[in-house]
Amino acid sequence: MAAIPDDLLDFYQNDLGPAQKLALAGASVATPKLLPGKYLVQFTGLGANTAWLRAGPHGPTPVVAVADVPSTPFVAASPPIEIDVRRGHNDQFAAIMSAGTGTMFLTPRSRVPKAG
Secondary structure (H helix, E strand, O other), rough: OOOHHHHHHHHHOOOOOOOOOEOOOOEEEEEEOOEEEEEEEEEEEEOOEEEEEEOOOOOOOOOOOOOOOOEEEEOOOOOEEEEEOOOOOOOEEEEOOOOOOEEEEEEOOOOOOOOO
């Protein structure tokens, strides 16, 4: 029986693509426009500090995170999360640290093209 693309969907959704790394500090840092799909979001090196994440539509003005709501807080013990990115809705992320520095990693998890 020949496989059709929908039969392979679960396989491709669990595949990790190339990650993006953003160095975080006391100023908001925004990602470039993200392609639609599922992303794994991880924070490292936070220590006792808090990282704040905000998602929004990519546009002429970048999305800005603030160290308070409406951004979402993450601490060192926070587990990685998955976010579904949709074009024109939440295709840009921004993050900021409440104090200190940290790193945010964004890894695509769906529809990753295979090499040869």
